[in-house]
Amino acid sequence: TQSTRPQRILGAVQRNATRGDPRSVVRAIDQYCRNQEWAMNVGDEKGCILDSVVSEVNPATVLELGTYCGYSTVRIASLLPPHAKLITLEFNPEFAVIARQVFAWAGLEDKIQLVEGASGDLIPKMKEQFGVETFDLVFLDHWKDRYLPDTKLMEECGLLRKGSVLLADNVICPGAPEYLEFVRSSPRYESQYFKSHLEYTKVEDGLEKSVFLG
Ligand SMILES: CCNc1ncnc2c1ncn2[C@@H]1O[C@H](/C=C/CNC(=O)c2cc(-c3ccc(F)cc3)cc(O)c2O)[C@@H](O)[C@H]1O
Numbered sequence: 001t002q003s004t005r006p007q008r009i010l011g012a013v014q015r016n017a018t019r020g021d022p023r024s025v026v027r028a029i030d031q032y033c034r035n036q037e038w039a040m041n042v043g044d045e046k047g048c049i050l051d052s053v054v055s056e057v058n059p060a061t062v063l064e065l066g067t068y069c070g071y072s073t074v075r076i077a078s079l080l081p082p083h084a085k086l087i088t089l090e091f092n093p094e095f096a097v098i099a100r101q102v103f104a105w106a107g108l109e110d111k112i113q114l115v116e117g118a119s120g121d122l123i124p125k126m127k128e129q130f131g132v133e134t135f136d137l138v139f140l141d142h143w144k145d146r147y148l149p150d151t152k153l154m155e156e157c158g159l160l161r162k163g164s165v166l167l168a169d170n171v172i173c174p175g176a177p178e179y180l181e182f183v184r185s186s187p188r189y190e191s192q193y194f195k196s197h198l199e200y201t202k203v204e205d206g207l208e209k210s211v212f213l214g
């Protein structure tokens with residue numbers, strides 16, 4: 001039977017990356033997706049911006065919306081301090097199965113908690129089920145039309161505190177116009193655009209970093 005793209009990405013990791021070496025996992029996925037077949041990982045160029053924001057925030061609690069194959073999850077987790085907690089939400093069980101194997105190959109399964117389900121259902125359960133007070137950093141990379149409703153939901157659920165950082169992928173391509181308008185015009189956010197390119201291409205894209213002001 002025909003393999004899926006996530007299965008082929010996992011194969012590239014298992015063939016080319018060193019077990020327990022997160023950076024080699026990231027490199028293996030980037031080389032495969034740049035040279036063999038494109039996939040919607042945040043990629044190496046935007047990934048460097050992601051790395052710099054993670055290092056600057058030095059978060060104790062991270063939420064990622066949309067795991068896919070776990071590329072950005074591995075990038076983030078590899079930069080976290082020892083007792084930090086990264087929760088990543090993924091509602092496609094096939095993608096979840098692949099991502100868990102990618103985390104295992106990177107040796108990061110103890111730092112990453114993948115929760116299967118839809119963000120809209122899981123965000124209201126974060127406090128009671130996962131013992132989270134607030135998130136220091138949220139990486140938004142799921143369906144683009146869900147960035148804004150989920151941000152409002154996180155606010156309503158008290159998951160954001162003064163200084164919480166939201167980092168959103170793809171605000172230009174495919175684009176998240178309602179989200180962008182909201183965080184750039186709301187007095188409760190301080191927003192900044194990091195111009196870059198769509199993963200593995202020359203097309204413009206970028207990340208929007210928005211600090212919640214409380
Ligand atoms: C229903 C909303 N809640 C969700 N809760 C949990 N997981 C969710 C959710 N939505 C989507 N997901 C998962 O997140 C992932 C979806 C990501 C959507 N991303 C994109 O569409 C995307 C698309 C592009 C892109 C850009 C240019 C193109 F020509 C074609 C594609 C580039 C990117 O970097 C992207 O992130 C999947 O793994 C999906 O199963």
Ligand SMILES: [Mg+2]
Pocket residue numbers: 040041042141169170
């Ligand atoms: Mg993306």
